[in-house]
Amino acid sequence: MTRLALLLFMYVSVCLSAPWELQTEKIGTGFEGAEGPVWAKEGYLLFSDTQAQKIHKIVPGQPAKVFREASNGANGNTFDRQGRLYSCEYKSRRVTRTLKDGKIETLVDSFEGKRLNAPNDIVVRRDGHVYFTDPLFTPLDRRDLDFYGVYHFTSQGRLEVIAKPKGRPNGIALTPNGRILYVANTDEKNIRAYDVDKEGKVSNERVVIPDLPSGPDGIKVDSAGNIYVTGRELTVYSPAGQLIGKILLDEGSRNCAFGDTDLQTLYITGLKSIWKVRIPVKGSIQY
Numbered sequence: 001m002t003r004l005a006l007l008l009f010m011y012v013s014v015c016l017s018a019p020w021e022l023q024t025e026k027i028g029t030g031f032e033g034a035e036g037p038v039w040a041k042e043g044y045l046l047f048s049d050t051q052a053q054k055i056h057k058i059v060p061g062q063p064a065k066v067f068r069e070a071s072n073g074a075n076g077n078t079f080d081r082q083g084r085l086y087s088c089e090y091k092s093r094r095v096t097r098t099l100k101d102g103k104i105e106t107l108v109d110s111f112e113g114k115r116l117n118a119p120n121d122i123v124v125r126r127d128g129h130v131y132f133t134d135p136l137f138t139p140l141d142r143r144d145l146d147f148y149g150v151y152h153f154t155s156q157g158r159l160e161v162i163a164k165p166k167g168r169p170n171g172i173a174l175t176p177n178g179r180i181l182y183v184a185n186t187d188e189k190n191i192r193a194y195d196v197d198k199e200g201k202v203s204n205e206r207v208v209i210p211d212l213p214s215g216p217d218g219i220k221v222d223s224a225g226n227i228y229v230t231g232r233e234l235t236v237y238s239p240a241g242q243l244i245g246k247i248l249l250d251e252g253s254r255n256c257a258f259g260d261t262d263l264q265t266l267y268i269t270g271l272k273s274i275w276k277v278r279i280p281v282k283g284s285i286q287y
Contacts, residue, residue, distance in 0.1 A: 022277050024249065024275040026275050027058065027274055029272055030273075034049060034272065035047065035050050037259075037269050038077040038079060039258060043059065046085070047077070047267075048074045048075055072090075073090040074090075076133075077122070084098060084099055088119035088120050088122050093118055094106050094116065107153065110144075111161065114145050115145070117135065119132055119134050120135050120137070120171075121172045121255075126178060129152065129153070129200035130153035130154075131174070133150055134169070135170060148166075148168050148169055150163040162202045168186045170183075171216060171218040172184070173220050173227075175239075175284075176221065179197075180193055180196065181202060182208070184216035184229065189211060189214065189215055189216065192205060192206065193207075210241075212231065213233065216229045217254045217255055218253075218255025218269075220256050222282065226238055230255055230256055232252045234248075251271050253269070256269070259276075263285065265277070266278075
């Protein structure tokens with residue numbers, strides 16, 4: 001165990017009355033651009049190596065193995081309730097869905113006849129509604145869309161823009177009940193929230209966490225509604241936007257995911273490494 005983290009939590013929701021000191025364990029290193037961790041219910045972790053253009057697989061207690069070669073710069077990943085893997089491929093400028101038999105299909109690669117910028121992160125609600133961000137962190141020979149987008153791919157297969165922020169949208173996550181969508185904005189250093197109705201439509205855009213210490217990357221929400229924000233340091237906020245904890249890593253953090261059978265292990269990707277840490281509250285996943 002490597003003692004890289006001092007996490008100060010005052011979780012009223014889980015009846016903790018004293019600060020917690022948690023330890024991170026580095027479970028892999030030597031990657032070129034670790035990103036997009038996601039826990040599979042079958043008992044393993046997947047994560048992207050964006051620069052090596054691979055998706056890796058880690059079975060607890062074993063070293064990382066290549067899950068997919070030639071991933072086209074896959075970044076954010078998630079599953080749906082059918083166990084299909086969704087990946088944001090920034091080099092191919094598309095969102096893909098990998099079926100249970102391994103077949104990869106393009107879910108979406110354009111909006112109104114124009115190619116997407118570089119899809120970044122994604123979440124699928126339990127009822128099949130897909131939400132993803134499309135910023136532009138890498139140069140393009142040709143840019144077709146003149147805006148950064150946050151998109152909704154409906155359960156009926158329609159693509160619609162739900163936001164065109166001035167800054168680049170990055171991480172994206174849903175509350176456990178699927179009724180609030182959070183989007184990280186790297187340039188504005190804030191987290192925005194949207195109400196989501198039963199049909200997947202969003203409304204009531206507002207900033208819930210302003211003035212973050214660094215540009216946010218990936219985000220996740222635990223079962224108590226607390227928001228985990230990766231960046232130079234991993235910060236944890238209450239649903240009301242109050243800072244309640246932080247995890248410090250020697251590489252900074254890029255994304256995170258809840259895992260293990262009880263969802264009480266937080267897996268964190270840095271630039272070159274991946275860590276895990278046990279947390280005092282159960283995580284939340286939509287699948």
